[in-house]
Amino acid sequence: MKFPFEEVMYLKDFIQYRNRQVSSRILFSNETMDMILYALDEEESISTESSTRNKFFLVLDGELKVLTATDSYIVSTGQSLSIEKGKKHSIEAVDKCKYIQFNL
Numbered sequence: 001m002k003f004p005f006e007e008v009m010y011l012k013d014f015i016q017y018r019n020r021q022v023s024s025r026i027l028f029s030n031e032t033m034d035m036i037l038y039a040l041d042e043e044e045s046i047s048t049e050s051s052t053r054n055k056f057f058l059v060l061d062g063e064l065k066v067l068t069a070t071d072s073y074i075v076s077t078g079q080s081l082s083i084e085k086g087k088k089h090s091i092e093a094v095d096k097c098k099y100i101q102f103n104l
Contacts, residue, residue, distance in 0.1 A: 038097075
């Protein structure tokens with residue numbers, strides 16, 4: 001995806017909620033980093049997974065619940081959370097939620 005130069009924008013406007021679905025849009029990807037925008041309808045989830053890269057979540061709208069084997073985190077608008085590579089985790093929208101996931 002190409003971003004407009006010298007234009008103020010809201011990244012949350014680049015993706016829309018879909019009824020009872022998880023939507024995603026790759027904003028940037030290369031060998032060292034991925035930047036993916038997600039929109040999860042209320043109570044939608046992404047099942048347990050782990051990654052070869054560290055993950056960094058930045059919530060743009062709503063609330064996201066991130067579960068690991070030992071902890072549960074609620075991440076709200078403007079907040080962020082990082083998960084170490086190899087750590088199993090799952091994601092659930094507490095209410096409608098838009099967030100950016102950075103794979104680093």
